[in-house]
Amino acid sequence: DIQMTQSPASLSASLGETVTIECRASEDIYNGLAWYQQKPGKSPQLLIYNANSLHTGVPSRFSGSGSGTQYSLKINSLQSEDVASYFCQQYYNYPTFGSGTKLEIK
Amino acid sequence: QVTLKESGPGILQPSQTLSLTCSFSGFSLSTYGMCVGWIRQSSGKGLEWLANIWWNDDKYYNPSLKNRLTISKDTSNNQAFLKITNMDTADTATYYCARSPNWELGYFDYWGQGVMVTVSS
Numbered sequence: 379d380i381q382m383t384q385s386p387a388s389l390s391a392s393l394g395e396t397v398t399i400e401c402r403a404s405e406d407i408y409n410g411l412a413w414y415q416q417k418p419g420k421s422p423q424l425l426i427y428n429a430n431s432l433h434t435g436v437p438s439r440f441s442g443s444g445s446g447t448q449y450s451l452k453i454n455s456l457q458s459e460d461v462a463s464y465f466c467q468q469y470y471n472y473p474t475f476g477s478g479t480k481l482e483i484k
Numbered sequence: 485q486v487t488l489k490e491s492g493p494g495i496l497q498p499s500q501t502l503s504l505t506c507s508f509s510g511f512s513l514s515t516y517g518m519c520v521g522w523i524r525q526s527s528g529k530g531l532e533w534l535a536n537i538w539w540n541d542d543k544y545y546n547p548s549l550k551n552r553l554t555i556s557k558d559t560s561n562n563q564a565f566l567k568i569t570n571m572d573t574a575d576t577a578t579y580y581c582a583r584s585p586n587w588e589l590g591y592f593d594y595w596g597q598g599v600m601v602t603v604s605s
Contacts, residue, residue, distance in 0.1 A: 379547070412591035421580055421595040422531070433593060465531060469589045472546060473521075475531035 380404050380468050384476030390484045395456045399479045401466035403447045410470035413442055413451045416478075417462045425464075426451065458483060486510035488520075488581050488596035495602045502571050502601060506564040506581030510594075513539055513559045517587040520564040522555065525598070526577035536584060537564060544589065571603045 381404040391397045401411065409429040414422035424433045426442035429449055439454040453460055461483055466476040488508040496502060504522070511518060521536040535545045535555040545553050554567040564581060578600050582592035 410590075421598050422592075423595070424591060424593045427591040427593070467531070467533075467591065469586075469591055471589070472544065473523075473533035473589060475533070477530050 380407060380471045380474055382466055382468055382474055382476040384466055384479055386479060387477065388480045388482070390482045391456050392484045393456055393458065397453050397456060397481065399451045399453075399464050399466075399481075401444075401449045401451075401476050403449070403468055403470075406446050407468045407470035409445060410468055411442070411444070411449045412467045412469065413440075414465045414467065415460075415462045416465065422465060453481075456483070486583060486594040488583065488594060490579060490581050490596045490599040492579065492599045492601055494600065495604065496571055497605055498572055498603055500571050500603075502566075502568040502575070504566045504568075504579055504581075504599065504601075506566075506596060508562050508564070508581070508583070508596075511583060512562065513537075513557050513564065515539055517585065519584040519586060519590075520557070521582050521584050521592060522564075522566045522579065523582060523592070523595075524575075524577040524579045528574070529577075532577075534568075534579075535566060536589065538587065573603050575601070576603045577601060 383402045411429045413426040416422045430442045492504040518539045522534040537555045557564045578598040580598045582595040
């Protein structure tokens with residue numbers, strides 16, 4: 379199976395800052411990558427698919443990039459409602475998820 | 485508006501079989517390319533994909549759990565189902581169903597609220 383290594387495990391940033399979360403796959407996943415946001419007590423919500431396509435209704439301050447084995451999620455101009463955990467998921471092979479990044483406001 | 489909702493027993497004993505139902509609206513599992521999957525989340529193992537079922541009744545299972553899983557659907561009633569045999573305390577988790585608008589393995593664009601399942605004697 380393809381292992382997804384996500385970093386950092388936790389992140390604290392100030393309102394208005396730009397933050398970046400990374401995922402590294404154990405092999406090339408050919409842009410078969412999605413990013414999800416999960417708020418406490420809620421289910422995951424799709425943000426990005428195919429590495430860089432924004433899901434319907436997701437604010438444009440979220441963006442995804444990367445290729446091969448390295449991918450990243452960037453959040454521009456951090457808002458209070460962005461406090462959540464973020465997960466990556468690859469689907470080049472049977473789906474596997476990263477371990478998550480917990481984002482807090484400083 | 486796409487919605488999904490899981491239902492299940494809540495608590496069961498080790499070695500029992502878990503039966504989960506996913507009731508959905510806003511899309512049809514008879515639509516070409518449509519798929520519903522099951523994913524679980526536990527504090528110990530994080531998010532773990534379990535199985536997918538497609539509009540044409542194709543199924544795909546997590547290889548590490550394949551022997552214990554059965555996924556099925558009732559297209560006319562907009563439901564999908566998952567059975568897991570021989571449940572263990574390690575299977576305690578929140579179980580989600582989610583829509584995947586991909587005709588092969590892909591991402592999940594809408595998720596249910598999840599159902600908590602506890603395995604305990």
